[in-house]
Amino acid sequence: MPTVAVTDASFEADVLKSDKPVLVDFWADWCGPCKMIGPSLEEISEELGDKVTIAKMDIMANTEVPGQIGVKSIPLMVLFKDGKPVAQKLGAAPKSALKGWLESEL
Template sequence: MATKTVTDTSFQTDVLDSDVPVLVDFWADWCGPCKMIAPALEEISDELDGRVTIAKMDIMDNPEVAGRMGVQSIPLMILFKDGEPVAQKLGAAPKSQLKSWIESEI
């Protein structure tokens, strides 16, 4: 399963109401490190399919949720479980580190 695009309007349904943990990657088109980790997140999404949903939210198109979550630097990944933010990771990292971090939190 590929990563899922989430918007201000779909955030409640796609993230907060989800039955499985959701990792939201807050990113923007102009962010180099965001683009660097995108392929790794796609692969992790496939590898952990069913255990976690990996979602991407463009902060330029969706300022409401980004503001509510206090996103000031990107890439910022926040893991939500049962509608609550339970862990976050700021900045780019190699795929192996990202996957280990996600697995340790879900």
């Protein structure tokens, strides 16, 4: 299952009202570490897609939700369950570390 792009407009439906956990990756085009973890998140999405949706939000195109959540640094990954943020991870990490962290939170 590929990653899903979410926007300020689709955030409520795609993330807050999702029937399974959603990991939102807050990123921007100019962010090198964001680009580094992109392929890892795609692979994790393929591997864990039955348990969690991996979503990406471009903070330059969408400012409302990142502002509400208090995104100050990127890449920031926030895991939402039942419409609430339950865990977050700041900064790039190897795929194995990202996947291990996510699995431990699910």
